[in-house]
Amino acid sequence: MNVAELIIETLHQHGVRHVFGIPGDAICDFTYALKSRQDMDFILVRHEEAGAFAASAQAKLSGELACCMGTAGGGAIHLLNGLYDAKLDRAPVLAITGQVQTEFVGTGYHQEVDTERLFADACVYSKTVMDEGQLPALIMEACKAAISERAPAHLSVPTNVAGRKVAEIPSNLTPGLSGARMRPCDEDLKHAADLINKAEKPVILAGLGAGSGGDQVIALAKKIKAPIARTLRAKDWIDESHPDCIGGLGLLGGVAGSKSMEHCDLLVMIGTDYPYVDFYPKKAKVIQIDIDVRNIGKRTSIDVPLHGHTDPTVGALLELVNEKSDDSFKKDMTRRHEEERRHWTSDEGSDHTPVRPQTLLHAVSTHAPDNAVFLCDTGTITAWSARHLIVKETQRFTASACLGTMAFAMSGSIGAQLKYPDRPVAALCGDGAFAMLMADFVTAVRYDLPVTVIVLENKKLGFIALEQEGKGLPEHSIDLVNPDFVAFARACGGEGIQVSRPEELDHALKTAFSNGKATVVNVETEPGELIMPPQINARQAYHFGLAKVREAIEPIKEALGK
Incomplete structure (x- = not known):
């Protein structure tokens, strides 16, 4: 195999079946390698940004590696917006970009852009293949980084390297990735259970990450009589039609979500990095469950941090918490939600x-x-x-x-x-x-x-x-x-x-x-x-009223000016 063929074969072994992009002279070896296969397709888009979005959507929905491609210069640059979308929504995407010939790198050559540096912020891994001897190590590292960190990775390949033969090619091109599920230590779980058992008005704020243990989250909500407020992305696994869900939180949500944050005495955040800090409760205790330790405590003060995957963590909590008998708070939030839904139904x-x-x-x-x-x-x-x-x-x-x-x-x-x-x-x-x-x-x-x-x-x-x-x-x-x-x-x-x-x-x-x-x-x-x-609030009402007054006055001012 040559470099391009080896990279494509590695992607295939990682489950990639579509590569989105636009051909160019710096990636001709890649598009030809794809043309020669019956088990993968090069999807010709009309804009590389669209190709990156297509790859991002595949990765978001499946959790599996997806791929997009751009030639040297502008073709590579067009991928960036889609890759940032994947980065911020935690989706594993590999971007392959072409580069000018190695002898011209660093000379300001036609279409030369320092893509390794350019992609370094959008991607968790960004390297240039300067020699065929670096493979298959670089492509396997790139795939491993994207999958393990659930984020984009990037390889830049100079056009004169892409067609070179690779000497040693292992049959297994998938790096070993652990499928282990992590849960917090017993002490932290007990501390969290104690807070839940003492709470009279608990609320669960569920994000997309809670969906990996959705059955356990719903079981917890039922056991501790907690309404579930969801983030926008959590619509993918739970929505208003579920009896335990009181809808969204924030400006895109409803009254029940906001009221639950105002009146709860305990917030249990599960699999969410909800960014709008104004909507968090001001006085309640907070438990946060997240697999990414960097998310814990990022938006609000946390009383018990639980670093772990949703399903084993919530599963362990279910064994420690007591079943509550008082469901008056949950019923009140559900009633508010149903009243608002009835109002929305008339609009619908x-x-x-x-x-x-x-x-x-x-x-x-x-x-x-x-x-x-x-x-x-x-x-x-x-x-x-x-x-x-x-x-x-x-x-x-x-x-x-x-x-x-x-x-x-x-x-x-x-x-x-x-x-x-x-x-x-x-x-x-x-x-x-x-x-x-x-x-x-x-x-x-x-x-x-x-x-x-x-x-x-x-x-x-x-x-x-x-x-x-x-x-x-x-x-x-x-x-x-x-x-x-x-x-x-x-x-x-x-x-x-x-x-x-x-x-x-x-x-x-x-x-x-x-x-x-x-x-x-x-x-x-x-x-x-x-x-x-x-x-x-009063500030919103004031600014909205001011805007409407200005909208009414502007045509008069324009007419007088004429």
């Missing part, structure tokens, strides 16, 4: 034209197949999905949660559909986010991927409007001029469906989920619909 059933976002997301929940995979973009679509998209136990959900970058959903849906060919995949996008990388819709068509792309078209950057008004500023610089997304989808060879009224939603979504084609469902949505925070 609205016949208002243009379509209200709540109505759209409720319709998606209703018509999406029970095994659907949802990818949510960043913007107002995030908030509407957080509250009004109900993810069933058999469905999946992911987003660009920690980086919060736009353009993730449609690109990510390509990776998700390739990874799970037997599951329907839906990308939930705002019009601003979809338009950023919409050229890669043709990639879905090219590879016959029946993804459903649902576009919330309000013709503005709606979340930016909220942020502007949150500062007391009027809306400005956010209006969008959109192409005809339906005509675009058809021009790509896919299907396009226009929805202008709420009564058109049912037929459009039924068609999109059943036609077996890459489909864009473009929904004209109400641009003035407000995302109300679960609780409004």
